[in-house]
Amino acid sequence: MTVNVRIAPSPTGLLHIGNIRAALFNFLFARKNGGKFMLRLDDTDGTRSTPEFAAAIERDLTWLGLTWDSFGRQSDRVARYAEVLETLKVSGRVYACYETQAELDLKRKTQLGRGLPPVYDRAALKLTDADRASLEAKGRKPHWRFKLNHADVVWDDLIQGHKAYPASAISDPVLVREDGVPLYTFCSVVDDIDDKTTHIIRGEDHVTNTAVQIQIWQAITDAPPPVFAHMPLIVSANGIEMSKRLGTLSIASMRDEMEVEPMAINSLLAKLGTSEAIAPRLTLDELAAEFDFGKISHSTPKFDLEELKSLNAKILHITPFEAVRDRLAAMGMDGADKAFWNVARANIAVLSDVREWWQVVRGPVTPVVADSTFLAEAASALPSGAWNGDTWQEWTGKVKEKTGRKGKDLFMPLRLALTAHEHGPEMKFLLPMIGEKRTRDLLAGKAA
């Protein structure tokens, strides 16, 4: 069986860590099973959806490497939703309701006040044709509810196992609004039927929707409903903010403000809340190969930005030069080569940190000088000719002989003079890159 999965974000905001986790799981599952991954924009709400957010969603997914095999938008399919609604009217599974928002609010409050679940009382079902005609004569327009079958809705969830959800605890869902706009619950099912969606992987905030949508699905088609997988929602490390509201943790801000590598986000999200160790991975293919619903736990994992930062550094430490060559060039480091990258990468936390070491190698550096006499002596011991990986040791050996200094007293003044940093990559690698001319200038106290 071909695997067809989709994500259906609504372009009313930026993608955040919760959305992306769902997107990633769907993508990895499709990739692992040779299936298709679809991007479908839930944009039926014309007042809140914007082309800018739609573009941002596509940009973020592309940046993460979560590319889609097919694309759709619900706003193109309103005629289809209307058509399906008609068939449901004919089969008697939807019914017209005329309550106003205020009336419904009041009903809910009353129920809650009496300790009852706020479930729609189906009052509209008792309306006669005459009642309806009189309401419409007064200018009221109906919204349409789907009549649930009050039995347990059962499905085998790929993560939660066998589920039996009591439909009696759920209100008959509104499928189409008074103004004729079809709602997510309904569009989603029609799309999934038409798109031949085989698996729906989403957050557990959708469990109730699933119960409803399985019944809607069965009312529309004889084809079996998709297989569902509901993953626990993640919470932030302080345990207060929920994934739906992690607004500051938009993918865009991680990319643009925190300079996080896409594979750091992918690696963390793919492993968080699973029995596997959170570890850096360089490709989505590796993550796809390791993907397994059985490894996903049922409890709520905490998302920690510090963990993301540390994983980001680890990713960079193992990133091969070829993967960053273009980006280094774009940052103005034209001569940066593999040797430089391999030396510098172990000392960076975000990619732009590499500029610091590029400056050490190319200048300008203002030397930090505490004892110019010592540096002059050191300079006089400098070997000439071609420098290589052994030059540092030869040189410092001579300086040691000459001055009697050793250990930190010997090395730190040289490091500070040549790099202006107390820490950094090993000097034996840096020295040949700095070169003889700049070394002599720096030892003489001149910026170079």
Place this chain on the structure above:
RNA sequence: GUCCCCUUCGUCUAGAGGCCUAGGACAUUACCCUUUCACGGUAGUAACACGGGUUCGAAUCCCGUAGGGGACGCCA
């Protein structure tokens, strides 16, 4: 209020009645390596939410309590 999911080291988790004096990873501490920092290596600290029950035996099964997350919209 009703319904759904959950509760093991700081964090993510392994654990399906005896293999558990509870294992791993990240973080942390010490040491080694590096005459710096990082990387790497070795070792260590550190947890079964609480209370009852079932059982020869419970992290594991049952009940209760507490706590966390989610749902209950003419949002998605």
